[in-house]
Amino acid sequence: IERPPGDTSSCTFCHTSSEERCSTCHQRHQFDPKVARRAEQCKTCHWGKDHRDWEAYDIGLHGVVYQVNKWKPEQFDFSKKLSDADYVGPTCQYCHMRGGHHNVQRFGTVYTSMGMSMADRGAPIWNEKRDRWVSVCDDCHSPRFAREQLQALDEAVKDAGLKYRETFKVAEDLLVDGVLDPMPKDLCPDWSGQHLWSLKIGAYHDGEAYGGKTGESGEFRMSNCTDVERLCFESVGYFQTYIYKGMAHGPWNDATYSDGSFGMDRWLVNVKQNASRARRLATLEKKVGITWQPEEFWKTGEWLDELTGPYIVKNHPGKTIFDLCPDPGWLDTHHAPAEEV
Numbered sequence: 001i002e003r004p005p006g007d008t009s010s011c012t013f014c015h016t017s018s019e020e021r022c023s024t025c026h027q028r029h030q031f032d033p034k035v036a037r038r039a040e041q042c043k044t045c046h047w048g049k050d051h052r053d054w055e056a057y058d059i060g061l062h063g064v065v066y067q068v069n070k071w072k073p074e075q076f077d078f079s080k081k082l083s084d085a086d087y088v089g090p091t092c093q094y095c096h097m098r099g100g101h102h103n104v105q106r107f108g109t110v111y112t113s114m115g116m117s118m119a120d121r122g123a124p125i126w127n128e129k130r131d132r133w134v135s136v137c138d139d140c141h142s143p144r145f146a147r148e149q150l151q152a153l154d155e156a157v158k159d160a161g162l163k164y165r166e167t168f169k170v171a172e173d174l175l176v177d178g179v180l181d182p183m184p185k186d187l188c189p190d191w192s193g194q195h196l197w198s199l200k201i202g203a204y205h206d207g208e209a210y211g212g213k214t215g216e217s218g219e220f221r222m223s224n225c226t227d228v229e230r231l232c233f234e235s236v237g238y239f240q241t242y243i244y245k246g247m248a249h250g251p252w253n254d255a256t257y258s259d260g261s262f263g264m265d266r267w268l269v270n271v272k273q274n275a276s277r278a279r280r281l282a283t284l285e286k287k288v289g290i291t292w293q294p295e296e297f298w299k300t301g302e303w304l305d306e307l308t309g310p311y312i313v314k315n316h317p318g319k320t321i322f323d324l325c326p327d328p329g330w331l332d333t334h335h336a337p338a339e340e341v
Helices: 005-018 022-026 053-058 061-069 092-096 124-137 143-176 227-249 261-288 308-315
Strands: none
Touching (some): 053 061, 143 227, 227 261
């Protein structure tokens, strides 16, 4: 998400300095497996609005069992290897690093992008992951119970997807009809140095109305965009993630009340109200002959001038980030083949 360096200090703490280093979990000055086996080791990075893992675990039944028993060696003996552990309740590591396996994604679920979109759950690779998950749950529960929880998760994500698609469709119709204020062309350049619609993600929404070429992705902005677009982002990036993480980890409060499904309801209504006002205002302006010109502050300002897009336009006229970085792996909008997941 395009921001000046000062705005992304907490992002880069995890995604650069900490990511994929042994010392992130094992602690550089201690490197004790007993410490790395505690759930709190995951908390530094795996929490927050758009990846709400720790909160989902901590306030769920498993997390409560852990919190009230973690200082009792007879309940949680962290001197044992994960493969030998006989905990009274699961930790993050017990489930996601089964037997000490360090590929955490191996014991993830089948939804993509932190739960924000659906996958073909009938594909062999996903069936294998679901069976693997059930095999962990049946250490303490019956396999039938585990599969019922998976089904409940499926239904919650499906319902969230209905709100997700309707929310985005309202925003898309505003853009296509030219009543989104401001339109992408009226904003400062996005992270690529272009004027793509912020909700044009990957290969979706192709056509001149959305800007960009096939496969080029919008920024998914949280700032300097219409309130409608920001609400769309928060609906799927925050609330749908709460639902997914909540159903996966057991805290029904997160999945429903704490800005989960109730949050998606509110933001869908807010987007609809915004759209209704925008269309009524556009009708009135047309009737009285007003041609609205977006304010200049959408295009430039001290804060906006710090972003990548304006820098590219100013210093490399006619170029985009794709011209300047012709093969940037971290900008690849294509998905890896299924066998690599």
